[in-house]
Amino acid sequence: MAGFQPFNIKYGEYPPSFEPYELVIERSLEDMQEVFYDQDAVKKTLAKDNPPIVKVWMAPLPNEGGHLMSCMTVIYPGTIGDEYFMTKGHIHTDPVNDPEYYLTIRGEGLLLLQTREGESHISEMVPGTLNYIPSEWAHRTVNTCEDEFVFLGIFPASAKRDYSFIGVGKKNFNKVVVKRSGKPEVTDHP
Ligand code: PA5
Ligand code: MN
Numbered sequence: 001m002a003g004f005q006p007f008n009i010k011y012g013e014y015p016p017s018f019e020p021y022e023l024v025i026e027r028s029l030e031d032m033q034e035v036f037y038d039q040d041a042v043k044k045t046l047a048k049d050n051p052p053i054v055k056v057w058m059a060p061l062p063n064e065g066g067h068l069m070s071c072m073t074v075i076y077p078g079t080i081g082d083e084y085f086m087t088k089g090h091i092h093t094d095p096v097n098d099p100e101y102y103l104t105i106r107g108e109g110l111l112l113l114q115t116r117e118g119e120s121h122i123s124e125m126v127p128g129t130l131n132y133i134p135s136e137w138a139h140r141t142v143n144t145c146e147d148e149f150v151f152l153g154i155f156p157a158s159a160k161r162d163y164s165f166i167g168v169g170k171k172n173f174n175k176v177v178v179k180r181s182g183k184p185e186v187t188d189h190p
Contacts (some may be wrong), residue, residue, distance in 0.1 A: 004067075009059055011072055013106040016150045018072040019056035024129050025056040029080065032088050037190055041081030052076055053085050062154055067157035073149050075109065075143035082178040087138030089173055090161040091116070100139070100155035102131040107149035110184065112173050113137040116165075122186055125151060137166070142177040144184040 011018045028050045033042045035048035045051070059070045078085045089112070102111065104125045111131050112120040115138070123131050125141065132137050143149035165172070174189050 005114060007060075010121045011105070012129065012150065013150055016055075016072060016074045016106070016148065020060050020170075021057040022060035023058040025058070026052065027054045027088070027100045028052050033174070035086070035088050036080040036083050037172075038081035038083060040082075040126055041088075046082055051078060053087075054087055058123075058127045061157050064158050065156065065158040067123070069155055069157040069159070069165070072105075072150065073141065073153065074148050075141060076148060077143055077146050079112055079179050082180070083091075084133075084144055086112075086142040086178050087140050088137060088163055088178070090163045091138035091165070093160040093162050094134055095136040098135045098156050098159035100133040100159070102133065102139075102141070103152045104129060104131075105150040105152060107143065107145045107147045109144050109149045109151075110177050111185070112140045112142065112172050112177070114175075118174060120173070122175065125149075138173070140173055144177060165180060 028111055029045060029051045032053060036042050053076060055074045057072045061067045064150050075085050109125045111123040111125050125131055139182055172189060175186050176189050177184050177186055
């Protein structure tokens with residue numbers, strides 16, 4: 001018998017679901033406070049609340065070469081100050097062999113992409129669009145709608161995420177997505 005058996009994942013959008021999964025990552029504001037540019041707004045929010053921001057389900061697959069990982073991410077709606085809820089953002093450590101696809105299931109958002117040299121690119125994420133992320137681009141997703149923003153990711157299962165360049169006093173992404181007059185606007189990081 002073959003070493004690894006075929007299997008199916010069932011995913012749903014209302015409410016977001018992904019079965020079977022091996023791991024769920026849940027991040028609230030406290031877990032990722034350093035990614036938001038307005039640190040006063042972070043402190044003010046945390047003084048009264050610790051909102052959930054991101055939930056990720058990972059498929060039951062080994063983190064090894066030869067497999068393709070899939071996962072589902074939900075970003076809840078909201079802002080910290082005027083900056084929309086988003087993921088931490090990371091780059092894959094192998095700049096050649098670890099590209100990724102994102103497929104939006106529900107809601108809409110923006111994909112911030114940036115190379116280590118500082119080149120940036122913004123892509124829209126909406127149902128009906130498949131976003132391709134080449135290996136050498138850091139990626140962060142932003143929920144720009146008033147509802148849950150839900151998307152699938154598919155990437156080599158051996159890929160490693162590097163978050164080290166993000167945070168207060170570090171480089172961070174050079175673009176931020178803020179809510180201006182009720183609409184998303186991309187501006188330079190203050
Ligand atoms: O593999 C991916 O790129 C996604 O599963 C992300 O890890 C997920 O969306 C959460 O983003 P981050 O890990 O940057 O907080
Ligand atoms: Mn990734």
